[in-house]
Amino acid sequence: MVLPSRLLGMLPALFVLLWSTGFIGAKYGLPYADPLAFLVARYALVIVALSLLAWVGKAVWITNSTQLLHLAIAGLLLQATYLGGVFIAISHGLPAGLTSLLVGLQPLLTALLAGILLGETVGKYQWLGIATGLLGVVLVLAQKAGVATAHNLSWYEVTPALFALLGITFGTLYQKRFCPHFDLRTGSVVQFVPSLIITALLVPVMGEWHIEWTGHFLFALGWQVIVLSLGAISLLNLLIRQQGAINITSLFYLTPAVTTLIAWVLFDEVLTLQQWLGMALTMLGVWLVRRNPLAKAVSR
Incomplete structure (x- = not known):
């Protein structure tokens, strides 16, 4: 599917906005459910919804x-590994800000691996943008991440976030390399089914089948299914199809800043001058990465 250039230009901003609302699921849903049981419910509903869309269409x-x-492999990395790692890390007590900071290393890790795995050239302006964006993310999240040092972080909390980082990084690179083009309805079902199976098998090993079907949880589940899985992840698949891996992953630098802005608007959280500066640096970094014409994928 070839999208009009005007619409294609809007996808990154829409993706960042939708992806940044993922904190709503953790904020409202995790207090009422085991993290993996939460994801099993999410995956099951997504599979049903996408299958119906595929049947109707x-x-x-x-x-x-x-x-x-x-x-299936790309789905396990992007869904089970990434989402499972993030949800478990937060449920283990790792602050959401520090989780975002760790996962926010993805553009840097992707840039280091893209040349080896995809043959993409990383230009000097892209390296400058990656460094600038990372500094911006640190400034935005420094205060929230600093709170975490007060309770002596353990590997029990940090390890799931590191697995999430590896999952989203290698998942993006793997899909870009081996399966960038597929029907978003049927192909996404194929991606979600193995994640559902593996996550369900891990629930009794790493957690428990516990869900409190409260209004808060149902809202969080609905948001995660409709906005994140059907919306943001579909946009991510489109971006992987249309753009280079480095350009795509640079967008993840923007999500902590946008999440912070959303929290400022919805929950009256205070924004410091340091955070405003961090947001500006993050936007500058992403602009430097995405303006560079030198990142080209080498055919293999």
Whole structure:
């Protein structure tokens, strides 16, 4: 599917906005559910919704075994590993700000690996943008992350966030390399099914089947399914199809800043001058990364 250039230009901003609202799920949902049980419910509803959309739209289901395998692996990295790591880290007590900071290292890690795995050239302005964006993220989250040092962080809290970082990084690179083009309805079902199975198997090992079906939880679950899984992740798949991996992952630098702005608007959280400066540096960094014409994927 080839999108009009005007619409394509709007996708990054819309993706950042939707992705940044992911904190709503953690804020409202995790107090009422085991993190993995929460994700099982989310994956199950997404699979049902996408299957209905595929049936109504008479979408063609993928039958090629190689493509099915690639989609399943990408899905396990982008869904089960990334989301599972983030939800577990927060449920273990890691502050959301520090979790965002750790996962926010993704653009740097992607830049280091993109040349090896995808043959993408990282220009000097992109390296400058990556460094500037990382500094901006640190400034935005420094105060929240600093709170975490007061209770002596443990590997029990940090390790899931590091797995999430590896999952979103390698998932983006893997999908870009092996399966960038697929029907967003049927292909996404293929990605979510193995994540549902693996996550369900891990629930009794790493947690428990516990969900309190409160109004807060139902709101959080609905938001995660509709806005995040059907909206933001579909946009991420489109961006992976259309753009270079470094350009895509640079957008994740913006999510902590946008999340902070949303919290400022909705929850009256105070923004310091340091955080405003961090947001400005983050936007400058992403602009430097995405303006560079030198990042080109080498055909393999």
